[in-house]
Amino acid sequence: MTIKKFLAKTPRLALNQVKEELGEDATIISNRSINGWTEILARGESAVNTDSQSQKTQKLDETQLAKQLQAKKAQEMITLLNSKPAQKTISSSSELPEANVTKIDAVQSIQIQGVLKEIREMRSQFQVQIDNLSRASLEYSSNKRDLMSQFLSAGFNLDLAKRVITKLPSDFSAKEATPWAINLLAKNLQVLENESEIMSRQGIFALLGPTGVGKTTTIAKIASRYVLKHGNQGIALVSTDTYRIGGHEQLRIYGKILGVEVFAAKDAQELQQTLDQLKDKKLILIDMAGLSQKDQMVGAQLDMLHEANRDIQKIICLNASSTLDTLNNVSKAFASRGLDGCIITKVDEAIGLGGVINVALQNKLKVYYLTNGQRVPEDIAMIDKVALIEEAFNQGKTKDAVSTISPEDLPAFFSNSSTNMNQGIAQYA
Template sequence: MKIKKYMVNDIREALDQIKKDLGEDAVILSTRSIKKGGFFGIGSRRFLEVTAVAEEKNEQHANKDIYRFEEILVKNREKRQEEEIRELKQMLQEMKSMMFSKQVDLPQNMQKLLKALQIHEVDPVVSNKIMEYIHIAYGDVPVDDNFKQRLSEHIVPFVKTEVPILEKSVLFVGPTGVGKTTTLAKIAAKLKLIHKKQVAILTLDTYRIAATEQLKTYAAIMDIPMRVAYTPKEAKLELDAMHDFDVILIDTAGRSQNNDIQMSELRALVETITPSVCFLVVGMNCKYSDLKDIVKKFDVAKYTHTILTKMDETRSYGHIINISQLSGIPLAYITNGQRVPEDIIEANSRELSHILSKEVLKVAQSG
């Protein structure tokens, strides 16, 4: 196996050099933007550091799962076309939904309730549907605590939850800084201490030394074996070697949904290791527009469930609804702090709807 780093101006230059040095079957492992030159950062230039890998010639016949560069570009074009169609459908749905709020002159308390849902960044289509149902059922409503249960009942249908059975390989993916490693540690602790499972950890987050060391510390405290892999092929070999464990939790490096190469790398990883469960981990404190982008772009990972983190770091709870409405995928867990393993709760539609209705009414009452 040959691994080589390149310092280039852009990805096209990198692709040309990689093809020339390593051949058509080479695969990009990582990309990062760095600054070089200048004096104390003044006058420095920004470069792209790209790390690529290629099999030796006598190994190439065994590596059928790696994408060629041309295939990646074609798949990305097809993906963008699909995304444009979905965006058009979403736009039409939002326009149709907005007709309700324009045509109906809402009573004052209903206006407060609608504004509160908007402040919590609840999807506008869902917000208008909730208000339409409430308006038909009650006409006007109080915005006091007595209405909490009825509001919760109208929210429940829009909160899709499911806690999966965790066995074999479980993959964690998501953007940078959302707390994947800590969330993995919380689930590992519960599986071992409460459910008495034989648990192992595999990490591919080799870009951040601190993350690997943090996971090693958690693993040592919980007496859970941990291994490191640098490529999808290595990860598959490690998983095969750990087949006797009940559950293998797989940590990955944070990826930007706006980086097509990183998304292609993630697609190749998922298709190589074929996890039993794949969690998309997203910070509850991200903007609604960013959430839409993350949910859409990370679809390359074929995630089966979602996890919302950092509930304790936001006052906007609308993503309790948004995450499953945007993705069609159930929400499995929510984390609300840094403590391992305490600060994680299993997602339950009724409980989460009650939490959201309580917070929405707080805003409505203050308005």
């Protein structure tokens, strides 16, 4: 029986280590997060070093057989020792039984000591967990514990939940705690308050993010909103997607429909020349190639924008249906040259919004838009952040059900006005 600790960046990697080291039948004793890393304490019968399933089965059978033989011998010796006449006869006639008894006792003693050691280690681990839970119970009131549960169910991480809950006024009731927490999060969430920041001012925006996150479609939606308000003369689209087959053509099709010029740039020099050519345009939207956050080309892509020697605002698209860990990795990978904001995409595919809101708060990203489908330009809107966070908490209450936001739900929590939000914050500020 083996007990080992495994440390990895994510729970999935840690579990893979457990399976490789201890096998599929390993038992997880504890699982905790340490400074962003995952530590798992697991117990297995033996390390998995065999080459085939048949060898594993044979080894287990031999072990079980040996244990059965030892148990049988031990039982026979106990019966022999309990039988007084037999014990006297054998003791007087030969020393062999006594030697066997000593040998078996020694083996059993070693085995028993090993089992006791494992039990003590397990008890120690359980005691640590119980102590932690006890301290948390003493530290938090029932209202705070309930609010903590709501945060975790909504998809927020433990660190953010703790920071909010420690600020909760002690005299607040359960009914007051949740609205207070929602408004505190909203107070710290930056959003685009007025669309004129994009539509009425001269600016260059580059949309970044992994493949399939919705960058090209989002650019088409923003361009459509601009064309509807100001016409198609003051806007241009630029594609740097030379990696994906047809990537540039997709943007060109949107541009043709809108009557907007579309340009291609494969490197920093071409990008700079293109931007110089478009200096009379009020709005330039750059569609960057979709890259995994693990791709080494991410750095080259960011260098390309930096070397263009223009004030380009970098907006990352965050897939609302991705996990919190994935979103954090994406944000960190694309933030080496700084990020100016984010656009939350694929809300219609997400079963919870807490994770993506958590990442925006944690990385202090300004949320420009939220997209909720493939329709151009309908499925994009500015955000009423109080309503958005309320939706995240409501989804947490029904997390067992697949909760999505349909286009018909958009007016309920998307708004260009922030009046209600400011009133809510003022109540608790």
